[in-house]
Amino acid sequence: MTNQILSKNMRFRLVFSLYLNYIIHGFGLIILAQNMTTLSDYWSTSLKMVSFVISGIGIGRLLAYLITGYLSDKLSRKFFVYLGMACYLFFAIGIVSTKSIIFAYFCAILAGIANSALDAGTYTTLVELNDGNGQATVLIKAFVSVGEFILPLLIAAIHGANLWFGWSFISMVVLLILNAILLIPLKFPQPYQNEKNTQEKIEQRQQSNLGRIIATGALVLYGYTSMALMIWFTQWITLFGEKVAGFNTTQAHLLLSLYSVGSILGVLCLYIFLNRNISEGPILIIMNILATLALGIILLSHTPLLSHIASLLFGFSAAGGIMQTGLTVFMKLYPTRRGFVTGIFYFFGAIASFTEPLISGALSDISIQVALGGDFFVGLIGICLVTVINFASRQAFEM
Structure with a gap:
């Protein structure tokens, strides 16, 4: 069928x-x-x-x-x-x-x-x-x-x-x-049978393609960082607002609510962008830069208005579907193994959900600011990874 x-x-x-x-x-x-x-x-x-x-x-x-x-x-x-x-x-x-x-x-x-x-x-x-x-x-x-x-x-x-x-x-x-x-x-x-045969030939011709190998490694790691970026933020942002920034309870909890609103807005915008055939690579780079920038503002500003705007921006960029977009790039590299690459990608996301509380918990022994600051470091790694993914996947798709 x-x-x-x-x-x-x-x-x-x-x-x-x-x-x-x-x-x-x-x-x-x-x-x-x-x-x-x-x-x-x-x-x-x-x-x-x-x-x-x-x-x-x-x-x-x-x-x-x-x-x-x-x-x-x-x-x-x-x-x-x-x-x-x-x-x-x-x-x-x-x-x-x-x-x-x-x-x-x-x-x-x-x-x-x-x-x-x-x-x-x-x-x-x-x-x-x-x-x-x-x-x-x-x-x-x-x-x-x-x-x-x-x-x-x-x-x-x-x-x-x-x-x-x-x-x-x-x-x-x-x-x-x-x-x-x-x-x-x-x-x-x-999948169309003729499309499947074509894609298998493409994969056979790409076995020694260095760009494909590099993109694969970067995408596997991105499965970890894209998940860690989100759950790290949701775990510590409210405590950061209360204990470090000095916000009242309502202001601190509003940070997470605005993150959720931003994530829904981000999904809708990302869907529109991708539906207009805008390349995934540049979108991933821009969104990861915005997410890391938003985290930096929150860590440094300690003012309710700026922090709330930045939290909305972080939800928009980090939780608006960039993990799913990364998976799309991965599936394009391996069109006849979509299920397998989905498993690999989210397996590393599951590792992130398991290890992030341990890492950030250890950092919280130093301070809550250091705990949330670890997420900024994850954001920087994410920017590096999506930049590599963008250029390496382009090379992989060149026949």
Whole structure:
């Protein structure tokens, strides 16, 4: 089956279901953290143990990304989308039906596997729906943000109505079941056979291409830095505002809220740029420079207005889809191994999510300013990497 056979109606329904999964994924990313106190009481344990359970998500990602990415090129993309949904379904039901920390940790690992399986099946599908172009993958970040925006409001409403906390998890279950039903009749695209043969010949001719080798190494490292740049900021920015800049509680928390608003605006702008066939390389360079500049302003200004503007700019540039754009470049280098490179790229992102708290935590022993300042250093490395990616990938594509 080729992409041409997919009707506009089927394409729309497929894209809708794929994006709906990432609203659910937005729930899954924060649902344990948003229910920490309640889960602590429910499991009769400490907040520290609940935090330990949450760390299982990162372990699940590390265990699964390389495997799901590799196998998604061998098996059906649809299978991995369903696998991700099934793991999230088991996670949501399991968390509210157990009082065992060990079983809860296993469920959290499943959530990490769900993340990797969804990525392996979805990013590749969206690229193949658009004949190798990756602008549709950028919007994934926006739908994740929508999920992260809705869930806290839902939990607040449940708490305000004195309802069982588990209804927030049940909402995930209901959405997953409905979406699974919607996906049953839908067929996923396959790359054009003639395009596949052409791309295999291109890859064979590029085996000794130095530019391709350098771009690959830089992209793998960028999978780490692009993830670290975001999570480093979100972990420390509020504390920095309160403890270092001397902001009041509202001003300090507004920094993170503006970051979230900026990320959604960034996704929309990046989607427009890529839809107009603007090259990914220059976009990556500009966005990484803006993100690092914004961090520098926050670290040095210590004034609410400048810091709030800079936080909005940082969200726009660092969390507006530049990680997904980097993955698009990676998939263009390896068009017949899209699932595998997705797995590699996000595997290094998972390493970042696991190691960043350890690194920044150690830096915080010196000071909160040094802890956040480490993110500035990551930004500088990111600028170097995307500059290398831009020039090396151009060389790789020259035949």
